Amino acid sequence: MMRSMRAIVKPVFYVLAISFVAWLALGQVTDILGGGKDVVLKVEGEVVRSQPFQLQYQAALEQYRRQQGGARLSREDEQQVQNQVADQFIHNILLERAYRRLGITVSDAEIIQAARSGPPPQILQQVxxxxxxxxxxxxxxxxxxxYLSSAGPEFTSQIEQLYRDYLPQRKxxxxxTADVYVSDAKLWRIWRDQxxxxxxAVLAIRPEDVPDSLTPVSDAELQQYYDTHExxxxxxxxxxxSYVAQPRVPDARDSAAALGRVRALRAExxxxxxxxxxxxKKESADSGSGARGGDLGWIKRNQPGFDPRFVAGLRSLPVGVVSEPVQSRFGYHLIRIDAAKGDSVHARHILVGIAxxxxxxDAIDARTDTLDRxxxxxxxxxxxxxxxxxxxxxLGRAPKLVQGERLVLPEGPVPDVSVWAFDARLGETSPVIDGPRASYVFRLDSLEPAGVPPLTLVRARVLDEARQEKKKALARxxxxxxxxxxxxxxxxxAAARARGLRTQQEGPFTRVTAGPEFTRNPVVLGAAFALRPGERSPLIAGETGLFLLQGITRTAADSAAWR
Incomplete structure (x- = not known):
C-alpha cells in the first residue's frame, strides 16, 4: 500500500490553470529566453536560471514518459513539456508575488486541519x-x-507540500471573489431578461449589401491598406x-495471434x-489502467465515451467473473467486475492490442529498412x-503544415515532422519517422517564411479587406x-417602403431568445428593450451594420410572479 501511495504523491508536474490569476500575467513577463546565457526566463525582474529550469524540465519529461507508458516522446511532445515548464515557473513567480503583496500565509495548523479533512485536490481522484x-x-x-496518523515522514512531508502549494491559491x-454575491436586484434582472x-421593426443597412461596383480600389489604395495593416x-x-509511407497495418493473422494471446492470459x-x-500491470496495452492493475474505477454499465462493444461486454458480466475476450477498436479485452452498485460497476480490464x-x-521492418536506406x-x-x-x-502530398502545429494525415497525426520541417533545408528528406499506422520519410518541397508576406501573395485578401472598409464608409x-x-x-x-427600403418585423422575443441579428449586435438588443411601442431609436452603429428601430409591442416582466 505504501508503494502505491508513494506513486500517487510522487512530485507531479502540472500547469496551474486557475483563471483568477490570469490578470497577474498581463505585462509581467518581460523577457523569455533572454537576459544572459544562464537566464531562461525573466519575470518582473526576477530571473529563472538554467539549472533549476533544466531540473524541472527533466523531471517533467520523465513524468510525461511514465504517463505515456514509457513510450518514446516526439519532438513536439518535448517542446510542449518545455513550454509547460516555462508556464509553471511564470505562474509560480506571479503567485508568490501576489501572496506577499496580499499578506497570504499558511500556518502548520491550517495544513494539519486541511489534511485531516481530506486528500489534497492534486491527488484527490487517485485517492x-x-x-x-x-x-x-x-x-x-x-x-x-x-492512514495519515500511521504514515511515515516521507508520505506526510509530500502531503504537506501539496497543501502548501494549494492553500495559498485557495486563499x-x-x-x-469575497465580494461576489447575487443581490435581489440582479436576480430580478435575470428574471426580467427571461x-x-x-x-x-428593424431597418438594417449593412456593408455587405453595397455592390462591389460602388467600391473600386486603386493600386495606390491597395498599397496604403497593406502598409497600414502589416x-x-x-x-x-x-x-x-511530400512523403512516402510504409503501412504498418495488422492483418488477419495478427488479429488471430492477439486473440490467441488474450485467451492464454485468461486461462492463466x-x-x-x-x-x-x-x-x-505486465501485459495490458492500456498503460494508464495497466499501472493500476487494470483498474477503471467506478463506471456506468452504459458509460458514454467507451467503445460500444466494450460496454456491451461489460453490461451482462457478473461480479467476479473474467469475461471471454471482447473485441473493440483498440484490440481484445479481458474484463472483470469487482463490485456493483445499481447501474454502476467497479471494473478492471486487460487490453491486448492487435499489431x-x-x-x-519482419516483412514490414524489411521494407521500412529499405525505405530508410x-x-x-x-x-x-x-x-x-x-x-x-x-x-x-x-508519393503523397501532405497538407500545408503551419509552424507550431502537428501534421495530421488521413490516417492520423504524425510525430516529429513539425519540428524537423522547419529545421531542414529545401529538398532534404527526413529520417524514418514512425507513426501509429505507418513509417514515413518526408521531403521539404517548399517553405514559406514567417512574417508579412509580399503584397503579390496576399493581394486578394488585402483587396477584399480594403473594399470592405470602403463599403463600411458608404453604408455609414x-x-x-x-x-x-x-x-x-x-x-x-411605411416610410421605408416609400423610399424602396425594406424593414423586418422581429419578435416577440426576450433578451435570452433574441435572434442572431441581435446577439451579434448587443447595443441593438439593448436599444430594442428601451423603446416604448411607437417610439423610434436614433441611428445605431452595431457590429454588422447600422440600424433604425421602432417599437411595436412590449410585454413587461411580472414582478408579482417573480416574488
Missing part, C-alpha cells in the same frame, strides 16, 4: 479510487485519517511536404496461475521518388442620410 480508503465502494474519510481565490418581451497580415512559417488467470491485477508480428512484422535523411530529394518507385508505394453615409430622411416619420416600415 478516491484507491480501495484502501473505501468502504462499500465509497471513500471513507476515517480510513484516510487513520487568493477567496480574496478575489420574461420581458418586445416586438420591433501587423494584421503577419503569419507563421509554413511548409509543403482463471486457472489460478496468475492474478488479474498482476497480468494487467503486426511474426513474419508479417534509399531515401532517409538525404540531401538529394529525388531519392524519395526513386524509393517510392522501387517499393511500389505512392447612406444610413446617416436615411436617418435624416426618416427623422419625422411616425411609421418606420
Amino acid at each position: 478516491l479510487q484507491e480501495a484502501t480508503f473505501q468502504t462499500n465502494g465509497q471513500f471513507d474519510i476515517t480510513k484516510w485519517q487513520r 487568493l481565490q477567496e480574496y478575489l 420574461h420581458e418581451a418586445v416586438t420591433v 501587423n494584421d497580415l503577419k503569419r507563421p512559417a509554413a511548409a509543403w511536404l 488467470i482463471t486457472g489460478g496461475k496468475a492474478k488479474f491485477e498482476d497480468v494487467a 503486426p508480428q511474426g513474419p508479417h512484422l 534509399l531515401a532517409g535523411d538525404q540531401t538529394d530529394g529525388h531519392r524519395l521518388d526513386s524509393a517510392a518507385h522501387a517499393l511500389h508505394l505512392p 453615409e447612406h444610413a446617416q442620410q436615411v436617418a435624416r430622411d426618416l427623422r419625422d416619420a411616425s411609421d418606420l416600415p
